[in-house]
Amino acid sequence: MHDLSLIRSAPEAFDAGLARRGLPPRSQEILELDAHRRALILETEQTQARRNEASKEIGQKKRQGENADALMAEVARLKDVLPDLEIRLKAAEEGLDQLLATLPNLPADDVPAGSDESGNVERHRFGIPRKFNYAAKQHFDLGEALGMMDFEAAARLSGSRFVVLRNQIARLERALANFMLDLHTTEFGFTEMSVPYLVRDSAVYGTGQLPKFEEDLFRTTRGDWLIPTSEVPLTNLAADQIWAEEELPLRFTAHTPCFRSEAGSAGRDTRGMIRLHQFSKVEMVVVCAPEESDREHERMLTAAQTVLERLELPYRTVTLCTGDMGFAARKTYDIEVWLPGQEAYREISSVSNCGDFQARRMKARCRKAGEKHTRFLHTLNGSGLAVGRALVAVLENYQQEDGSIALPSVLHPYMGGLTKIEGAAA
Incomplete structure (x- = not known):
């Protein structure tokens, strides 16, 4: 607002x-x-x-x-x-x-001008994409060949844009989420939260999904909304309250399913796990005093990037231009991971500073000790990371010529010591 x-x-x-x-x-x-x-x-x-x-x-x-x-x-x-x-x-x-x-947040002064993603400015890159001596496969071919990724079964259950994961790939999804949560809580000071997956109108209004983006959401017959990301419940923990500035910043993280209708995405990424109606994500949310938001923004970006660096996955970070930012953001960094099957960098995280835009909608304020007047908080959110896309990146970057998947060393403890995913016949 x-x-x-x-x-x-x-x-x-x-x-x-x-x-x-x-x-x-x-x-x-x-x-x-x-x-x-x-x-x-x-x-x-x-x-x-x-x-x-x-x-x-x-x-x-x-x-x-x-x-x-x-x-x-x-x-x-x-x-x-x-x-x-x-x-x-x-x-x-x-x-x-x-x-x-219905009017979006105004961009920060240092956001680059541009009408679409072509105006985004690359900030830096990490890692060198691996060179294959064979044609790199996409994740869905790898997963289906292993017998651990089933889109047909999911379609029978729920329709298109769903997936059923089995065995070691299902465990890999869980391992990635646990690794991310452990990193954010032990090294970056986030508090792990477990939050509802159903929220009221006021919650999705507070973070900016309503009223403009109603078609992107799923609604239950009783009027609740399935969360499109845990940004919604996490950020709204600050709603309708006055926080002592001595309590700030609040740093929250949660692993939840996310539900999106993918309105307007017909024909895009119709195969595989890149664009699903239900997917898993580890989210980061920060609520802070206005003077701290720029610093917290950079800190959140570092946390998200560290996930990819520990997984040894090549990525690039871009600053989104004015025409490519989300509705509630005043400045956004996108992290794009390298997918050799597509020979392209694809978004795996957006880290946004919303300033006081969401706080005004949520009536979330803060007050300094000894002062009577209040002011609006600043809120920030970022993927830390999209778990499904991280799984895609691991499968494609660590694929072997025989169809097996080597595992990043940081995930070995989370996979019970397993170092490679192989099919039943291997």
């Missing part, structure tokens, strides 16, 4: 920020709605004040034995007027809120 006071004081700057997002100016429309709302507030308050004043005058006249019919008629008229004013005020407030709720 945007700060109305800032839009009032600097409408040109607000429109300039929207322009960097590729959007038309909206400040005039916002300020007109705001002026109408404020006029209705004033009229309502004045009407209520006059009704109260007239009611007192009626009592005075009656005590003095004077005729109060005119005042009584005025009070009756004002009583009839107030409900209409309150309805008009509520409609004005809702109209303004609905407009603001």
Whole structure:
């Protein structure tokens, strides 16, 4: 959500920020709605004040034995007027809120300009992609040949864009998640959380999925939403509260399934595990004081990158341009892991600083010791990592010519000492 006071004081700057997002100016429309709302507030308050004043005058006249019919008629008229004013005020407030709720966060000043992913700026690379002396296979060919990745069974159960994992590949998925959680909690100070997978409207509104991206979500028959990422419940742990700044930062991590409709992705990554309706992810969320968010952003990026470095997987990190950032973000780094089967870098993590954008929607504030006034928190989120895509990267980067999969040494303890995944006949 945007700060109305800032839009009032600097409408040109607000429109300039929207322009960097590729959007038309909206400040005039916002300020007109705001002026109408404020006029209705004033009229309502004045009407209520006059009704109260007239009611007192009626009592005075009656005590003095004077005729109060005119005042009584005025009070009756004002009583009839107030409900209409309150309805008009509520409609004005809702109209303004609905407009603001559909406008994305403004990009930070140092975010590169660009209309799409071609404007993203590479930050650095790690590792050298392995050279194969044979044609590298994609993960679904490897997994199916091993008899441990079954898309047909998943389709019978649930339809397209689902997968059933078996045996050692199923264990590999669990091993990757456990490794990530251990890294984030022991080396980067995150607190492991177990959170609900179903949330209310207010939670998905708070993090920015509603109302604009409703079609990307799954909803239950009773009205709850399946989480698209644990960013939603983790970030909303700060909602509707005032936090002592001495308690900050709060650093949370959780491993959960994620559910996405993949609206608008028809024809993209239709085979394999890159784009599923249900997938597993280890998420990182930070809630902090405004002065700390840039530093926490870099720290979260380091945590996510460290996962890939320990797995010895080549990757590159890019700073997203203004036209490629997510709705709630003011600055985002994407980490892209090398997939030899595709001969391409593919996104495996987005690490975003949302500033106070989500905090305003969630009414999440902080206060310094000894001070009365509060201010909005800053929130950050990032994948640490998408477990399914990490599994894909391990399968493709560690594949052997005989179809087996060597395992990164850091995962050996999590795989019970297993160093290689082989088919039943091996």
